[in-house]
Amino acid sequence: MKDEGLIQHVYGTVGPTLTFQNAITRLAHCIQMLSDDLTCFQPMFDYVHVDEKYFYICKAKQGYSIVRGEATPARYVQNRRILKKVMVLMAVARPRYVVETGALFDGKIGCFTFTGSEPAKRSSRNRPKETLVMKATESINRNEYVRVMMEKVIPAITLKWPQSSKSMPIRGQHDNAPPHSRIDRDEAIARAASSDGWNISARQLRKPAKSIDDMVANIEAASNDIEWQTIGD
Numbered sequence: 001m002k003d004e005g006l007i008q009h010v011y012g013t014v015g016p017t018l019t020f021q022n023a024i025t026r027l028a029h030c031i032q033m034l035s036d037d038l039t040c041f042q043p044m045f046d047y048v049h050v051d052e053k054y055f056y057i058c059k060a061k062q063g064y065s066i067v068r069g070e071a072t073p074a075r076y077v078q079n080r081r082i083l084k085k086v087m088v089l090m091a092v093a094r095p096r097y098v099v100e101t102g103a104l105f106d107g108k109i110g111c112f113t114f115t116g117s118e119p120a121k122r123s124s125r126n127r128p129k130e131t132l133v134m135k136a137t138e139s140i141n142r143n144e145y146v147r148v149m150m151e152k153v154i155p156a157i158t159l160k161w162p163q164s165s166k167s168m169p170i171r172g173q174h175d176n177a178p179p180h181s182r183i184d185r186d187e188a189i190a191r192a193a194s195s196d197g198w199n200i201s202a203r204q205l206r207k208p209a210k211s212i213d214d215m216v217a218n219i220e221a222a223s224n225d226i227e228w229q230t231i232g233d
């Protein structure tokens with residue numbers, strides 16, 4: 001019967017089980033995105049979209065295009081089950097033309113990494129002992145997320161945001177991951193986001209990398225190469 005077309009093989013996806021309260025909350029969020037006359041959606045010029053992603057220094061399995069008889073490129077790591085990775089946070093807003101300055105705001109707030117520096121414990125052929133080495137933050141918790149927001153994201157927003165819209169509320173849109181829990185109620189972030197007249201509220205790898213420094217440089221270069229016309233896609 002399968003050959004005759006009476007039976008076909010399909011895949012079914014699992015969806016979330018929504019309660020009545022969940023549905024009401026989603027509907028209320030959608031209504032907030034409508035204009036006052038309910039004819040169109042808000043342009044969202046006052047939103048900064050923030051999201052994070054892990055980038056690995058290399059893939060455990062990589063495809064290559066080789067000619068017949070050519071050997072597959074060999075790659076080696078200390079432990080193939082534990083590949084180096086770094087968490088990267090990207091903040092973007094909607095691009096726009098700023099009438100007051102006659103310039104284009106490309107919407108790229110910045111690309112920020114969860115990294116730190118510490119002195120090397122021993123010498124190697126690449127660098128002497130005590131040289132500062134970039135290390136990826138292993139545990140991304142709420143405190144670390146708040147630190148990056150205060151030290152990197154908020155200063156970048158105040159630096160790159162059109163000054164003509166400084167007094168208008170700026171909303172940071174992020175997902176509901178555990179490190180983001182109640183971040184809009186954090187007093188330290190509230191003080192940093194409301195300083196100097198601002199009103200901010202909380203709502204890669206195409207190049208090979210051998211170290212965290214190389215990977216961070218590749219990610220930042222990829223961020224800079226993004227065309228501003230595609231940010232809203």
